[in-house]
Amino acid sequence: MGTTDTRVRRRSAGAWFADTGWRHVVAIVVSIFALFPLLYVVSASLNPKGTLTGSNQLFSAIGIDSYVRILTDPQNPYVSWFGNTLLIASVTGAVTVFIGACAAYAFSRMRFAGRRVGLVTIVVVQMFPQLLAVVAIFLLMSTLGDWFPAIGLNTHTGLILVYLGGALGVNTYLMYGFFNTIPKELDEAARIDGAGHARIFFTIILRLVAPILAVVGLLSFIGTVNEYVIASVILIEPEQQTLVVGLTKLVANPRYADWSAFSAGAVMAAIPVMILFLFLQRYIVGGLTAGATKG
Amino acid sequence: MTETVEPTAPQTTRQRRAARIAEAASVPIGWILLKILLLAVVDAVAVYAVFVLFTHAEWLILAVVVAVTVLVNYIYFSRKRVPAKYLTPGIIFLVVFQVFTLLYTGYIGFTNYGTGHNGSKEQAVSSLLASAQERVEDSPTFPVTVVEQFGTYGLLVTDPDSGDALLGTADQPLQQVQAEFDGGKAVAVDGWTTLPLATVFTLSEELENLSVPFSDDPNDGSLRAPDGQSGYLYVSTLEYDADADAITDTQTGTVYADIGTGAFTADDGTELLPGWQVTVGFDNFVRAVTDSSIRGPLISVTIWTFVFAIISVASTFFLGLLLALVFNNTRMRFRNGYRIIMILPYAFPAFLSALVWAGMMNESFGFINQVIFGGADIPWLTDPTLAKVSILIVNLWLGFPYMFLVCMGALQGIPEDVNEAAVMDGANPWQIFRRIKLPLLLVTVAPLLISSFAFNFNNFNLIYMLTGGGPRFSDVSIPVGHTDILISMVYKVAFTGQTRDYGLASAFTILIFLVVATISIVSFRKTKALEELN
Numbered sequence: 096m097g098t099t100d101t102r103v104r105r106r107s108a109g110a111w112f113a114d115t116g117w118r119h120v121v122a123i124v125v126s127i128f129a130l131f132p133l134l135y136v137v138s139a140s141l142n143p144k145g146t147l148t149g150s151n152q153l154f155s156a157i158g159i160d161s162y163v164r165i166l167t168d169p170q171n172p173y174v175s176w177f178g179n180t181l182l183i184a185s186v187t188g189a190v191t192v193f194i195g196a197c198a199a200y201a202f203s204r205m206r207f208a209g210r211r212v213g214l215v216t217i218v219v220v221q222m223f224p225q226l227l228a229v230v231a232i233f234l235l236m237s238t239l240g241d242w243f244p245a246i247g248l249n250t251h252t253g254l255i256l257v258y259l260g261g262a263l264g265v266n267t268y269l270m271y272g273f274f275n276t277i278p279k280e281l282d283e284a285a286r287i288d289g290a291g292h293a294r295i296f297f298t299i300i301l302r303l304v305a306p307i308l309a310v311v312g313l314l315s316f317i318g319t320v321n322e323y324v325i326a327s328v329i330l331i332e333p334e335q336q337t338l339v340v341g342l343t344k345l346v347a348n349p350r351y352a353d354w355s356a357f358s359a360g361a362v363m364a365a366i367p368v369m370i371l372f373l374f375l376q377r378y379i380v381g382g383l384t385a386g387a388t389k390g
Numbered sequence: 391m392t393e394t395v396e397p398t399a400p401q402t403t404r405q406r407r408a409a410r411i412a413e414a415a416s417v418p419i420g421w422i423l424l425k426i427l428l429l430a431v432v433d434a435v436a437v438y439a440v441f442v443l444f445t446h447a448e449w450l451i452l453a454v455v456v457a458v459t460v461l462v463n464y465i466y467f468s469r470k471r472v473p474a475k476y477l478t479p480g481i482i483f484l485v486v487f488q489v490f491t492l493l494y495t496g497y498i499g500f501t502n503y504g505t506g507h508n509g510s511k512e513q514a515v516s517s518l519l520a521s522a523q524e525r526v527e528d529s530p531t532f533p534v535t536v537v538e539q540f541g542t543y544g545l546l547v548t549d550p551d552s553g554d555a556l557l558g559t560a561d562q563p564l565q566q567v568q569a570e571f572d573g574g575k576a577v578a579v580d581g582w583t584t585l586p587l588a589t590v591f592t593l594s595e596e597l598e599n600l601s602v603p604f605s606d607d608p609n610d611g612s613l614r615a616p617d618g619q620s621g622y623l624y625v626s627t628l629e630y631d632a633d634a635d636a637i638t639d640t641q642t643g644t645v646y647a648d649i650g651t652g653a654f655t656a657d658d659g660t661e662l663l664p665g666w667q668v669t670v671g672f673d674n675f676v677r678a679v680t681d682s683s684i685r686g687p688l689i690s691v692t693i694w695t696f697v698f699a700i701i702s703v704a705s706t707f708f709l710g711l712l713l714a715l716v717f718n719n720t721r722m723r724f725r726n727g728y729r730i731i732m733i734l735p736y737a738f739p740a741f742l743s744a745l746v747w748a749g750m751m752n753e754s755f756g757f758i759n760q761v762i763f764g765g766a767d768i769p770w771l772t773d774p775t776l777a778k779v780s781i782l783i784v785n786l787w788l789g790f791p792y793m794f795l796v797c798m799g800a801l802q803g804i805p806e807d808v809n810e811a812a813v814m815d816g817a818n819p820w821q822i823f824r825r826i827k828l829p830l831l832l833v834t835v836a837p838l839l840i841s842s843f844a845f846n847f848n849n850f851n852l853i854y855m856l857t858g859g860g861p862r863f864s865d866v867s868i869p870v871g872h873t874d875i876l877i878s879m880v881y882k883v884a885f886t887g888q889t890r891d892y893g894l895a896s897a898f899t900i901l902i903f904l905v906v907a908t909i910s911i912v913s914f915r916k917t918k919a920l921e922e923l924n
Contacts, residue, residue, distance in 0.1 A: 114719075114721065115719060115721055115722045115723075118716045118717070118719060118722050119722070119724075121712070121713070121716050122713075122716065122717070122724075122728045125709075125713060125732060125790075126728060126731045126732065128787065129731055129732050129734055129735050129787070129791070130731060130734065132735075132743065132746050132747060132750060132787070133734060133735070133738060135746065135750060135757055136742075136746045139749075146755070147749055147752055147755040147756065148755040148760065150749075150757070151755075151757050151760045151761050152761075194479050194480040194483070195480065197476040197477070197479065197480065198476060198477050198480045200476055201472075201473040201475075201476035201477050205472060205473045205476075207473040210473075213477070217484075219910070220484065220488055220489070223488075223492065223903060223906060223907075224848050224877075225487070225488065225491070226848065226850060226877065226881075227492075227495070227848070227877065227880070227899050227902060227903065228488075228491035228492050228494070228495045228899065229880070229881065229884065229885075230495060230498060230880075230884045230892045230895050230896050230899070231490075231491040231492070231494035231495040231498060231896070232487070232491050233884075233885075234494070234498070234503075234892070235487075235490070235491060235494065241446075242439075242442050242443060242446055242448070243439065243442060256483070256487065257487050259483045259487070260483045260484060260486065260487025260488045260491075261487075261488065262480050262483055262484075263480035263481070263483070263484045264484075265841075267480070292472055293421060296476075317739070320739055321739055321740050321741050321851060323741060323850065323851050323854065323855075324850055324881060328885065339739075339741045339851075342741075342742070342745065343741065343745065343855060346745055346748070346749065349748065349749055349752050349755070350754075350755070354749060357745070357749075358746075361742045361745070361746065364739060364742065365737075365738050365739055365742055368737065368738075368739055369734070369737040369738060372733075372736075372737035373730065373733065373737055376733060376737075376795070379795075
């Protein structure tokens with residue numbers, strides 16, 4: 096650690112430890128805790144041996160066999176899972192942002208009967224996660240599928256529609272707070288110049304609130320990638336399933352699972368999400384605390 | 391947040407008209423075309439839906455679709471309903487997939503819906519009679535030709551007495567048809583493809599299961615042709631008497647009557663399954679609180695759910711806060727490096743983390759036992775107590791980065807002059823933290839702690855992927871275990887195991903709903919978050 100520059104050296108080691116040294120001790124201990132499962136999964140993914148036991152010697156063998164295995168295994172259509180997940184999460188994220196932004200615009204800029212009740216309803220309804228109603232969702236989708244096979248069980252469209260049921264909710268509340276920080280004078284000036292509500296929304300407001308749109312989009316994307324219950328109930332055929340359903344099934348019995356193939360799949364699934372996350376993390380933290388702090 | 395709306399004086403008629411004209415003039419023609427196009431798509435889909443629902447005779451749903459479509463058209467063509475234009479899409483999804491499913495869950499909780507009870511009474515009767523069929527001895531042999539239409543197999547039968555051709559499928563009872571005959575045997579019929587014998591031989595599995603009802607009355611039995619060439623009459627050993635609403639077993643003479651429980655039941659209590667779906671009132675709730683093989687697990691699962699959620703929030707918050715305090719020192723080097731490392735667990739998709747930890751904690755082959763504890767057999771995930779500890783450790787790993795980020799943000803939001811003023815007044819660092827910084831921090835963080843509690847209360851993925859809820863309770867009638875929380879218990883009762891009990895699962899959901907509602911109302915009262923909505 097870079098603690099040996101001259102300014103520090105001049106002081107006694109005791110004083111240095113009391114000031115910043117102990118902080119490094121805590122930080123290193125926690126860093127090990129944070130990193131070690133991640134190092135383990137990377138190591139396991141590079142291990143050509145398939146079993147759990149074979150993955151225990153960290154970085155003892157390096158190879159990309161398990162990556163090839165997971166990408167070509169006809170039993171576990173990883174590539175389809177990946178594509179399905181990307182498609183479902185992207186569409187859900189994008190449409191959620193749009194629907195949520197529309198609602199936030201109405202709540203923030205317009206005054207109408209039922210506005211307060213509407214806001215409170217949204218906050219309260221989002222307290223009850225959709226997965227609580229999974230039985231009803233399953234029965235609803237199976238009935239819908241009898242009438243309209245395109246949006247019933249085992250379809251991506253059906254799953255996306257179910258996810259969009261949660262589009263108004265915590266996201267709208269987060270965006271609503273952010274919309275309120277954009278000065279109303281901007282709208283009024285545009286209105287005087289002859290712009291209608293639609294033009295103000297699409298050309299002025301949406302550009303100014305872009306950071307929160309990115310945050311909500313990313314949170315919704317990650318939330319959809321992680322969603323297991325509804326996806327596992329609605330998507331039946333392996334080809335149709337998402338990463339979370341497929342990979343969970345892959346290691347359902349760790350004793351016989353191809354552990355390094357799973358790890359390779361996990362690394363490939365996690366890296367894009369992690370890069371995106373680290374890239375946007377400052378906005379995310381800002382967005383999370385903006386929803387909480389008033390002022 | 392400042393209230394930026396000033397109450398404006400009501401507009402005069404002229405002003406309103408002027409505003410409308412300005413609004414209309416400001417919309418470019420392209421937007422109007424786009425709007426019309428989008429509405430045309432919506433209406434086309436609605437017309438298609440109405441057509442389909444009409445063929446299924448679903449009048450109520452049809453009426454709802456029509457009403458919603460008319461409303462949507464009105465909203466978007468009207469010049470007035472501006473807020474509705476922005477709220478309608480979200481509200482439609484919210485009502486269908488959130489509010490409706492919630493109410494529907496409530497309804498299912500009062501029924502016996504589940505394995506053995508998932509259809510109507512008529513379906514139950516025909517499936518009972520079909521399942522108990524036996525071949526009628528000395529009955530004539532019917533010459534049969536296997537035909538196919540759009541993937542559905544049918545039997546073209548020649549009546550040995552009259553010589554008439556009859557056609558039927560699994561869903562459609564035998565009906566007389568005009569057919570081509572070859573040597574007294576009907577061999578082809580219009581609209582259906584006659585399958586060649588070579589194909590028929592490959593279909594033995596389908597033909598084993600193909601049972602064509604003789605007539606609309608299930609008591610008449612059905613015709614089966616396992617070899618695809620000769621059919622025999624099968625009649626049920628059960629007989630349905632529609633007037634008495636009872637089924638009689640013709641072999642034993644036992645009478646099974648409909649006593650309102652959703653299944654035909656004999657005097658000694660034996661039920662014929664499948665039964666059908668009926669409303670059972672509060673039966674599921676009564677079972678949940680009185681049946682000891684359900685009540686026991688329900689109580690311990692509820693307690694564990696609270697313990698898990700509370701300790702999860704507390705442990706992640708304290709570790710996060712500690713780290714935020716540790717890093718809140720500008721003289722510390724490599725701060726950003728540490729910071730990135732600590733965010734990594736939060737960035738790694740949560741379901742993968744749980745699966746990876748499950749592998750590492752495996753009793754016989756896992757990294758922790760094999761390498762860190764040198765080959766010990768510590769039952770991290772299979773001992774009831776240790777499994778709970780493991781879950782809390784993994785959840786700490788998953789959750790502390792979030793709390794760390796939030797606390798960092800909140801600490802940096804506290805102005806430095808507060809600190810300086812306290813130092814001037816002679817407060818020591820601990821006093822400053824305890825009396826000044828912590829209360830200020832809690833104001834910011836409290837709502838996040840509540841939502842974190844709510845999140846963990848329903849943290850299905852962690853439980854399901856780490857321990858699967860195991861180890862299982864012994865001597866209970868539902869498939870739950872020591873580490874199951876309420877939400878994973880609902881999932882298991884509804885979707886795993888030999889019997890699926892949607893009714894009981896929904897009753898549990900309603901109980902959870904009541905608990906969560908109470909908690910959120912109380913906590914919102916406390917934080918006054920709802921009052922701050924302007």
